Amino acid sequence: MRKYIPDPAGKAPDFIRFKGKTFSKTLNVVNSSVKRSTLSTVCEEASCPNKTECWSGGTATFMLMGDTCTRGCGFCNVKTSRTPDPLDPLEGEKLVQALASWNITYIVITSVDRDDLPDGGAQHLADCIALVKSAYPSLLIEILIPDFNGRIEDIRKIVDAKPDVIAHNIETVKRLTPKVRDRRASYQQSLTVLKSIKQLDADIKTKSSIMLGLSETEEEVSKTMYDLREVGVDFLTIGQYMRPSFKHLPVKEYLPLDVYKNYENIGMNFGFIFVASGPLVRSSYRAGEFYIENYLRSSISG
Secondary structure, three states: OOOEOOOOOOOOOHHHOOOOOOOOHHHHHHHHHHHHHOOEEHHHHOOOOOHHHHHHOOOOOEEEOOOEEOOOOOOOOOEEOOOOOOOOOOHHHHHHHHHOOOOOOEEEEEEOOOOOOOOOOHHHHHHHHHHHHHHOOOOEEEEEOOOHHHOHHHHHHHHHOOOOEEEOOOEOOOOOHHHHOOOOOOHHHHHHHHHHHHHHOOOOEEEEEEEEOOOOOHHHHHHHHHHHHHOOOOEEEEEEOOOOOOOOOOOOOEOOHHHHHHHHHHHHHHOOOEEEEOOOOOOOOHHHHHHHHHHHHHHHHO
Protein backbone atom coordinates (compact mmCIF):
# COMPACT_ATOMS: atom_id res chain seq x y z
CA MET A 1 0.00 0.00 0.00
CA ARG A 2 1.54 3.29 -1.10
CA LYS A 3 1.06 6.38 1.02
CA TYR A 4 1.78 9.93 -0.11
CA ILE A 5 3.79 12.12 2.23
CA PRO A 6 3.12 15.87 1.96
CA ASP A 7 5.75 17.90 0.15
CA PRO A 8 7.41 20.84 1.96
CA ALA A 9 4.81 23.24 0.56
CA GLY A 10 2.00 21.13 2.04
CA LYS A 11 0.39 20.46 -1.34
CA ALA A 12 -2.00 17.52 -1.64
CA PRO A 13 -1.55 14.89 -4.36
CA ASP A 14 -3.32 15.72 -7.59
CA PHE A 15 -5.63 12.71 -7.35
CA ILE A 16 -7.53 14.15 -4.38
CA ARG A 17 -8.05 17.64 -5.72
CA PHE A 18 -11.56 18.67 -6.70
CA LYS A 19 -12.04 18.55 -10.47
CA GLY A 20 -15.80 18.88 -10.74
CA LYS A 21 -18.05 21.65 -12.01
CA THR A 22 -17.07 25.04 -10.62
CA PHE A 23 -20.03 27.16 -11.73
CA SER A 24 -23.77 26.88 -12.11
CA LYS A 25 -26.84 29.09 -11.81
CA THR A 26 -27.72 27.10 -8.71
CA LEU A 27 -24.44 28.12 -7.09
CA ASN A 28 -25.48 31.77 -7.49
CA VAL A 29 -28.89 31.07 -5.93
CA VAL A 30 -27.34 29.33 -2.94
CA ASN A 31 -24.63 31.97 -2.55
CA SER A 32 -27.18 34.81 -2.63
CA SER A 33 -29.49 33.03 -0.22
CA VAL A 34 -26.70 32.37 2.28
CA LYS A 35 -25.54 35.98 2.16
CA ARG A 36 -29.09 37.36 2.63
CA SER A 37 -29.71 35.09 5.60
CA THR A 38 -26.58 36.33 7.48
CA LEU A 39 -26.27 32.77 8.78
CA SER A 40 -22.95 30.95 8.94
CA THR A 41 -22.21 27.86 6.89
CA VAL A 42 -19.69 25.18 7.76
CA CYS A 43 -18.83 25.24 4.05
CA GLU A 44 -17.24 28.67 4.49
CA GLU A 45 -16.20 28.74 8.15
CA ALA A 46 -14.44 25.35 8.02
CA SER A 47 -12.96 25.97 4.54
CA CYS A 48 -14.53 22.80 3.14
CA PRO A 49 -12.93 21.69 -0.16
CA ASN A 50 -16.36 20.61 -1.46
CA LYS A 51 -18.07 23.99 -1.14
CA THR A 52 -18.28 24.74 -4.87
CA GLU A 53 -19.52 21.26 -5.75
CA CYS A 54 -22.19 21.28 -3.04
CA TRP A 55 -23.39 24.82 -3.68
CA SER A 56 -23.55 24.13 -7.41
CA GLY A 57 -25.72 21.12 -6.56
CA GLY A 58 -28.06 23.21 -4.42
CA THR A 59 -26.93 22.23 -0.93
CA ALA A 60 -25.12 23.95 1.90
CA THR A 61 -24.62 23.01 5.53
CA PHE A 62 -25.76 25.77 7.86
CA MET A 63 -23.81 26.25 11.08
CA LEU A 64 -25.98 27.50 13.93
CA MET A 65 -25.20 29.39 17.15
CA GLY A 66 -22.85 31.79 15.38
CA ASP A 67 -19.49 31.50 13.66
CA THR A 68 -17.33 31.25 16.80
CA CYS A 69 -16.69 28.09 18.81
CA THR A 70 -15.67 27.86 22.46
CA ARG A 71 -13.35 24.97 21.65
CA GLY A 72 -10.10 24.92 19.71
CA CYS A 73 -9.51 21.61 17.97
CA GLY A 74 -6.21 21.29 16.16
CA PHE A 75 -7.78 20.44 12.81
CA CYS A 76 -10.62 22.96 12.65
CA ASN A 77 -10.67 26.33 10.91
CA VAL A 78 -13.69 27.75 12.77
CA LYS A 79 -12.93 30.80 14.93
CA THR A 80 -12.62 30.24 18.69
CA SER A 81 -13.36 32.34 21.76
CA ARG A 82 -14.28 31.77 25.39
CA THR A 83 -17.01 34.39 25.06
CA PRO A 84 -18.71 34.27 21.64
CA ASP A 85 -21.52 36.64 20.75
CA PRO A 86 -24.95 35.96 22.30
CA LEU A 87 -27.25 33.60 20.43
CA ASP A 88 -29.46 35.14 17.76
CA PRO A 89 -33.08 34.48 18.82
CA LEU A 90 -34.16 34.87 15.19
CA GLU A 91 -31.69 32.31 13.85
CA GLY A 92 -34.33 29.62 13.33
CA GLU A 93 -36.58 32.00 11.41
CA LYS A 94 -33.65 33.09 9.25
CA LEU A 95 -32.90 29.46 8.45
CA VAL A 96 -36.51 28.89 7.40
CA GLN A 97 -36.38 31.95 5.15
CA ALA A 98 -33.04 30.94 3.61
CA LEU A 99 -34.47 27.55 2.62
CA ALA A 100 -37.49 29.08 0.89
CA SER A 101 -35.66 29.59 -2.43
CA TRP A 102 -34.10 26.12 -2.45
CA ASN A 103 -35.68 23.07 -3.96
CA ILE A 104 -34.26 20.56 -1.47
CA THR A 105 -35.64 17.57 0.38
CA TYR A 106 -32.78 16.90 2.84
CA ILE A 107 -30.89 19.40 4.97
CA VAL A 108 -27.82 19.11 7.16
CA ILE A 109 -27.48 21.49 10.10
CA THR A 110 -24.38 21.74 12.25
CA SER A 111 -23.28 24.03 15.04
CA VAL A 112 -20.33 25.34 16.97
CA ASP A 113 -19.71 24.28 20.57
CA ARG A 114 -21.08 26.75 23.11
CA ASP A 115 -19.61 25.77 26.47
CA ASP A 116 -20.42 29.29 27.66
CA LEU A 117 -24.14 28.44 27.74
CA PRO A 118 -25.74 26.45 30.59
CA ASP A 119 -27.16 23.83 28.20
CA GLY A 120 -24.55 24.24 25.47
CA GLY A 121 -27.25 25.72 23.23
CA ALA A 122 -29.25 22.48 23.08
CA GLN A 123 -32.65 24.16 23.47
CA HIS A 124 -31.77 26.74 20.82
CA LEU A 125 -30.89 23.98 18.35
CA ALA A 126 -34.06 22.07 19.23
CA ASP A 127 -36.14 25.19 18.61
CA CYS A 128 -34.48 25.71 15.23
CA ILE A 129 -35.25 22.11 14.25
CA ALA A 130 -38.88 22.58 15.31
CA LEU A 131 -39.25 25.74 13.19
CA VAL A 132 -37.82 24.03 10.09
CA LYS A 133 -40.01 20.96 10.58
CA SER A 134 -43.09 23.16 10.97
CA ALA A 135 -42.32 25.17 7.83
CA TYR A 136 -41.25 22.17 5.69
CA PRO A 137 -42.94 19.01 7.05
CA SER A 138 -41.58 16.74 4.33
CA LEU A 139 -37.98 17.96 4.65
CA LEU A 140 -35.62 15.42 6.20
CA ILE A 141 -33.30 16.94 8.81
CA GLU A 142 -29.83 15.79 9.82
CA ILE A 143 -28.12 17.66 12.64
CA LEU A 144 -24.47 17.40 13.66
CA ILE A 145 -24.32 18.13 17.39
CA PRO A 146 -21.63 19.02 19.93
CA ASP A 147 -21.05 16.66 22.85
CA PHE A 148 -22.78 18.95 25.41
CA ASN A 149 -20.13 17.68 27.84
CA GLY A 150 -22.03 14.40 27.87
CA ARG A 151 -25.11 15.84 29.64
CA ILE A 152 -28.00 13.50 28.96
CA GLU A 153 -30.63 16.18 29.66
CA ASP A 154 -29.23 18.34 26.85
CA ILE A 155 -28.91 15.45 24.42
CA ARG A 156 -32.56 14.68 25.21
CA LYS A 157 -33.60 18.15 24.00
CA ILE A 158 -32.19 17.35 20.55
CA VAL A 159 -33.70 13.86 20.49
CA ASP A 160 -37.13 15.19 21.51
CA ALA A 161 -37.04 17.63 18.55
CA LYS A 162 -37.16 14.52 16.32
CA PRO A 163 -34.59 15.19 13.60
CA ASP A 164 -34.27 12.27 11.21
CA VAL A 165 -30.53 11.80 11.74
CA ILE A 166 -28.37 12.92 14.67
CA ALA A 167 -24.65 13.02 13.94
CA HIS A 168 -21.75 13.45 16.32
CA ASN A 169 -18.20 13.05 15.08
CA ILE A 170 -15.61 10.87 16.80
CA GLU A 171 -13.11 12.62 14.47
CA THR A 172 -10.07 10.37 15.02
CA VAL A 173 -8.80 7.25 16.76
CA LYS A 174 -8.48 7.03 20.53
CA ARG A 175 -4.68 7.43 20.66
CA LEU A 176 -4.73 10.67 18.68
CA THR A 177 -7.79 12.26 20.31
CA PRO A 178 -5.90 14.29 22.96
CA LYS A 179 -3.67 15.80 20.27
CA VAL A 180 -6.29 16.34 17.58
CA ARG A 181 -9.33 17.50 19.56
CA ASP A 182 -9.91 20.12 22.24
CA ARG A 183 -9.07 18.88 25.74
CA ARG A 184 -12.76 19.02 26.71
CA ALA A 185 -13.61 16.45 24.05
CA SER A 186 -12.76 12.80 24.59
CA TYR A 187 -13.07 9.59 22.63
CA GLN A 188 -15.20 7.94 25.30
CA GLN A 189 -17.43 10.98 25.74
CA SER A 190 -18.26 10.97 22.04
CA LEU A 191 -19.13 7.28 22.21
CA THR A 192 -21.33 7.99 25.22
CA VAL A 193 -23.17 10.76 23.36
CA LEU A 194 -23.89 8.47 20.42
CA LYS A 195 -24.99 5.66 22.76
CA SER A 196 -27.26 8.02 24.70
CA ILE A 197 -29.09 9.08 21.53
CA LYS A 198 -30.04 5.46 20.82
CA GLN A 199 -31.00 4.87 24.45
CA LEU A 200 -33.33 7.87 24.34
CA ASP A 201 -34.88 6.93 20.98
CA ALA A 202 -33.81 3.75 19.23
CA ASP A 203 -35.60 4.82 16.03
CA ILE A 204 -33.43 7.87 15.36
CA LYS A 205 -30.55 7.11 13.02
CA THR A 206 -27.07 8.14 14.13
CA LYS A 207 -23.98 9.06 12.19
CA SER A 208 -20.29 9.75 12.83
CA SER A 209 -17.12 10.61 10.95
CA ILE A 210 -13.41 9.76 10.98
CA MET A 211 -10.51 11.76 9.51
CA LEU A 212 -7.49 9.97 8.07
CA GLY A 213 -3.91 11.08 7.48
CA LEU A 214 -2.91 11.91 11.06
CA SER A 215 -0.73 8.79 11.59
CA GLU A 216 -3.52 6.40 12.60
CA THR A 217 -3.04 2.70 11.82
CA GLU A 218 -5.47 0.36 10.08
CA GLU A 219 -5.92 -1.51 13.34
CA GLU A 220 -6.84 1.73 15.13
CA VAL A 221 -9.32 2.79 12.44
CA SER A 222 -10.93 -0.66 12.49
CA LYS A 223 -11.19 -0.48 16.30
CA THR A 224 -12.84 2.93 16.03
CA MET A 225 -15.38 1.59 13.54
CA TYR A 226 -16.03 -1.37 15.84
CA ASP A 227 -16.57 0.96 18.81
CA LEU A 228 -19.00 3.11 16.81
CA ARG A 229 -21.03 0.06 15.82
CA GLU A 230 -21.05 -1.12 19.45
CA VAL A 231 -22.99 2.04 20.38
CA GLY A 232 -25.37 1.62 17.45
CA VAL A 233 -24.08 4.14 14.91
CA ASP A 234 -25.85 3.61 11.57
CA PHE A 235 -23.97 5.79 9.07
CA LEU A 236 -20.25 6.56 8.80
CA THR A 237 -18.15 8.91 6.70
CA ILE A 238 -14.38 8.60 6.32
CA GLY A 239 -12.24 11.25 4.63
CA GLN A 240 -8.76 12.71 4.26
CA TYR A 241 -7.72 15.39 6.75
CA MET A 242 -6.60 18.51 4.91
CA ARG A 243 -4.72 21.19 6.79
CA PRO A 244 -6.66 24.49 6.66
CA SER A 245 -3.55 26.57 7.38
CA PHE A 246 -0.01 26.27 8.71
CA LYS A 247 -1.40 27.06 12.19
CA HIS A 248 -3.23 23.74 12.22
CA LEU A 249 -2.07 20.16 12.67
CA PRO A 250 0.12 18.98 9.79
CA VAL A 251 -1.00 16.18 7.49
CA LYS A 252 1.16 13.14 8.18
CA GLU A 253 0.16 11.26 5.03
CA TYR A 254 -2.27 11.23 2.13
CA LEU A 255 -3.89 7.86 1.61
CA PRO A 256 -4.65 6.37 -1.83
CA LEU A 257 -8.10 5.37 -3.02
CA ASP A 258 -7.67 1.66 -2.32
CA VAL A 259 -7.25 2.38 1.39
CA TYR A 260 -10.60 4.15 1.47
CA LYS A 261 -12.25 1.28 -0.36
CA ASN A 262 -10.77 -1.14 2.15
CA TYR A 263 -12.18 0.86 5.07
CA GLU A 264 -15.56 1.01 3.35
CA ASN A 265 -15.58 -2.78 3.10
CA ILE A 266 -14.50 -3.19 6.73
CA GLY A 267 -17.24 -0.80 7.87
CA MET A 268 -19.95 -2.54 5.89
CA ASN A 269 -18.82 -5.87 7.33
CA PHE A 270 -19.18 -4.38 10.81
CA GLY A 271 -22.82 -3.69 10.01
CA PHE A 272 -23.09 0.01 9.19
CA ILE A 273 -26.07 0.74 6.96
CA PHE A 274 -23.91 2.99 4.82
CA VAL A 275 -20.23 3.96 4.72
CA ALA A 276 -19.03 6.87 2.55
CA SER A 277 -15.24 6.59 2.31
CA GLY A 278 -13.00 8.70 0.09
CA PRO A 279 -10.41 11.50 0.22
CA LEU A 280 -12.90 14.35 -0.25
CA VAL A 281 -15.67 12.81 1.86
CA ARG A 282 -16.74 15.01 4.76
CA SER A 283 -19.31 14.51 7.52
CA SER A 284 -21.68 16.52 5.35
CA TYR A 285 -21.35 14.82 2.00
CA ARG A 286 -23.82 15.07 -0.90
CA ALA A 287 -23.56 11.48 -2.11
CA GLY A 288 -23.95 10.22 1.44
CA GLU A 289 -26.94 12.45 2.05
CA PHE A 290 -28.55 11.19 -1.17
CA TYR A 291 -28.18 7.58 -0.03
CA ILE A 292 -29.39 8.31 3.50
CA GLU A 293 -32.41 10.23 2.24
CA ASN A 294 -33.42 7.37 -0.06
CA TYR A 295 -32.95 4.90 2.78
CA LEU A 296 -35.05 6.96 5.20
CA ARG A 297 -37.84 7.58 2.72
CA SER A 298 -38.03 3.92 1.74
CA SER A 299 -38.18 3.02 5.43
CA ILE A 300 -41.05 5.45 5.95
CA SER A 301 -42.99 4.19 2.91
CA GLY A 302 -42.23 0.57 3.78
